[in-house]
Amino acid sequence: MREEWTACLARMAETRDRALFARLFEHFAPRVKAYLIRLGMAPAQADELAQEAMLSVWRKAHLFNPGKANASTWIFTLARNLCIDRLRREKMPCYELDADMPDGDDRDAGEGAVISDRLAACIRRLPEAQAQVLYMSYYDGRSHSEIAEVLGIPLGSVKSRLRLAFDKLKAMWGESS
Amino acid sequence: MNIRHHLDDATLMAYAAGTLVPGMALLVACHLESCADCRDRLAQAEAVGGALLEELPPVALDSDNALASVLGLLDSEPPAAAAPAPLSGARAGGPAMPKVLAQHLDGRDFDALEWRSLAPGVKQIDLHPGGAGATRLLRFAPGVSVPHHSHRGNELTLVLRGSYNDEVGRFCAGDVADLDDQVAHQPLNDANEDCICLIATDAPLRFSGLMGRLVQPFIGM
Numbered sequence A: 001m002r003e004e005w006t007a008c009l010a011r012m013a014e015t016r017d018r019a020l021f022a023r024l025f026e027h028f029a030p031r032v033k034a035y036l037i038r039l040g041m042a043p044a045q046a047d048e049l050a051q052e053a054m055l056s057v058w059r060k061a062h063l064f065n066p067g068k069a070n071a072s073t074w075i076f077t078l079a080r081n082l083c084i085d086r087l088r089r090e091k092m093p094c095y096e097l098d099a100d101m102p103d104g105d106d107r108d109a110g111e112g113a114v115i116s117d118r119l120a121a122c123i124r125r126l127p128e129a130q131a132q133v134l135y136m137s138y139y140d141g142r143s144h145s146e147i148a149e150v151l152g153i154p155l156g157s158v159k160s161r162l163r164l165a166f167d168k169l170k171a172m173w174g175e176s177s
Numbered sequence B: 001m002n003i004r005h006h007l008d009d010a011t012l013m014a015y016a017a018g019t020l021v022p023g024m025a026l027l028v029a030c031h032l033e034s035c036a037d038c039r040d041r042l043a044q045a046e047a048v049g050g051a052l053l054e055e056l057p058p059v060a061l062d063s064d065n066a067l068a069s070v071l072g073l074l075d076s077e078p079p080a081a082a083a084p085a086p087l088s089g090a091r092a093g094g095p096a097m098p099k100v101l102a103q104h105l106d107g108r109d110f111d112a113l114e115w116r117s118l119a120p121g122v123k124q125i126d127l128h129p130g131g132a133g134a135t136r137l138l139r140f141a142p143g144v145s146v147p148h149h150s151h152r153g154n155e156l157t158l159v160l161r162g163s164y165n166d167e168v169g170r171f172c173a174g175d176v177a178d179l180d181d182q183v184a185h186q187p188l189n190d191a192n193e194d195c196i197c198l199i200a201t202d203a204p205l206r207f208s209g210l211m212g213r214l215v216q217p218f219i220g221m
């Protein structure tokens, strides 16, 4: 499933084929919109920004490296950066656009996609307390201090729950390489 | 660069989720420039975001023509991005200066900046990247230590030049100290050159001891 989108994006980057862009748009634009609404953006603005995000998918496709990220991860980072620019009128300090430096472990696209499917399954199996802080961070866009305040737990507990969740996800990552 | 102290997983997850205050995000981006280990872990944290994006129930766009209107824009030129400060190649701002920081400082070298003296041997520059917390460049001379302090929230320190020692260990250029509210420390420059650090917090610092109380009003943290 996800492998297909990654291959589609990589092919679009090469061929500049608008039909491939249309397929990516139909799949990802409604998901990006959903994500932006979850982050607290008004639906009309989320709609507009989702379109803008898809436009940058087209414009920045030459920067997409399927060995480093799959399509959903890459589009997630584009939407996140746009959202930060828009909501806070600040640029996300960002190293990645000129990051030609070697990575410790480049993977091929197929491998990344398999990991992504397993990652989603793994997130669904996280203990409630860990899943909760993960969702509050990624979906609600809350800082760790805000999460601590909302849940009435120490900041250190928020961070240790996130670390525990991340350890599980990384262990899965290790198994599949 | 031989980096021994890295960003915490929780900090990389916050960067991936886009929830760090701008100053901390700036510091993380600086460290990532020179650290493949943290870049790998960030890629994993971003993959979590990608997987979560796929999990959300999609919300249809308002207009049936959304795709057509975006297709109509594909050939248009992107709006000219705000031009980043002109940087003269890889050495812009000096070898110890991460590119993303050099842009923030308009390409000026550390020695060309207007440092404000806080105490004998301690100088700082407040950066104002916006958002909560404080972000500063701190420069302290050999033999000088920063007043003992703890934090209400998180504090990130990235060594840009020189080195220091504290309760946690020895920190050299490229190393990052990623501390939360449980750690109190007092960095001491025990080398023979100035130590320059980028420090970003998401809440004011708490100084302890007389020296700390004396310095607090000046540092304004």
Ligand SMILES: [Zn+2]
Pocket: B003, B005, B006, B007, B031, B035, B036, B037, B038, B039
């Ligand atoms: Zn690192």
